Amino acid sequence: MTIQFNTETFRDDYSFRNSDWAIKRFPFPFHEDSYMYSVNMEQHRGGPAGSVYEKRFDVDEHYVSEMADRAIVLAEDPLRCQSLPHMTLAGWDTLELIMVSKSEDYPDLFELHRDGDRWRWINKPMGIDHTFTFLDETTLPCGPLEYITRQAQGDYAVLDQRGDMLYMDAGMVTTQADWSLDFDIGMDFFEWHAPVPLAHEMGIFKRALKFLLNIQQGAPARRLNWTMTVNPLLDTSPENYHKWGVQKTTLTPENIGAKQHLRVELQTFYRLPRSNALLFPIRCYLIAFQDLVTVPKWGRRLHRVVRDLPEELATYKGFIANRPLMLDYLSRYDDGLPTSPGIWPDLETEPPLQT
């Protein structure tokens, strides 16, 4: 299908909206009626037609507006994109992977014509037609990582692998769940995850690291992660927390359905061919509670997950103060019926809400 790109904002007037298409394909992150940390990895080799899993780098109706929002963030704070000196080759690897994947997966939107190291890249939604020399930085307007990730939805952490450890040595981070690339750059895997509660004690990060170190070229992996965001704000950065934090206090029983968003990260992991670095795209999807509960199974399940989540996790995810308000709203969409296993909406088989 041809995607109709929205003109919308993720700040100020928050005109962001999901179409019915975007709601149905939303990556709902709960496969059962409760949630706890796990190393929930699976192979990233496509998925059901139309789902966010289908393509290597999903492009949706928010693409053009998300890239405009990224440009605003970078103009205000160029430190959101950084690359330590030894990571330039990994930046080229990233550029190649994204250009090749997008041109193959979305031939109507993107074209890549390669004649030796002379490459022509056409990005139709963003109106870009650029010829450059692969591996020659002087032929790009900025570094290769910044160049391509200004044209690709989601954040990108580029992890160098040395001595059985991963290091956060480059990235483009403007749609993050409250972490700072500028602060964390150069840290090892355990250090940048240090502030996460409970998961260290559970051995989650040791197992995750072991898995990630062994990811091979051509065999990417994926997982979902989630948090909560008031207003469809992409840039929930620590840098700007003193500006957006107060928005959490604006929820009321009347506006919560429109204002409160479930924020889901589709995290994927790719081994890069020349640098042996690991590319870690973190794609953010937002959905308003009022849209989410139009899928009866998701409404039932989200209520149960939020209700039963350990206090420590609700605090870490930043919604402990709003949890009572969220439960008041969500309980109206939970009739107590059982839910089908798995994350898919199952609209044809799950019963409508019983009132």
Next chain:
Amino acid sequence: MSKFQFPPSISSRPVYGTLEPRPGKAHLMIADAEGAEALLDLAASDAALFANAHIIYIPKDTGETYVERLRALGPAQFYVGPSYAASVQRIRRVLSDAHMGLQVYLAGTEGLMGQAQNEAMQAGIPHGAIQTEHRGSVARRMQCVHCKGITEDVTTDPFVCSHCGLNLFVRDHYSRRLAAFQGVCIDAEDPGNVPEPVELYK
């Protein structure tokens, strides 16, 4: 002076050891204030080390307390500086002239050790090969995550950013590259509701 035992914390927070003599062609020792005591203890276990030692010492508010005792260890080079900032060019020069076999010893406050460790890392020495020992003040070097300004010698939580004036809480999340802990606005979700500052670790 007894050594302060930092409570167990998250994995990005630095941990410090006890300086011990290691074989090397040259020994670079950087200390501030009570960090001098760690060097004196080091000398007690191996005085011969100091014949090839370069001591860079910033007394801070200890004044002359330790200076003559350090000089009496007979280091090959001895520099007493008025501040870390004043000594950093010298530290860079020493590190750029260094050869294989240099041992680095850092002692004193977290801010001093963090910044000197950062210089040594930039010179190519892995942080795990640098010895550290905490002595003296438990004050922290904090970076405001909002304005990126550094506030030195923070002793309370919360504290006021010396640059942008926001009220920040003191996290244990630490960046070796910045040689600083992270300070985050404490009243972002309830402007004006700032708890009374309490002394760190109290």
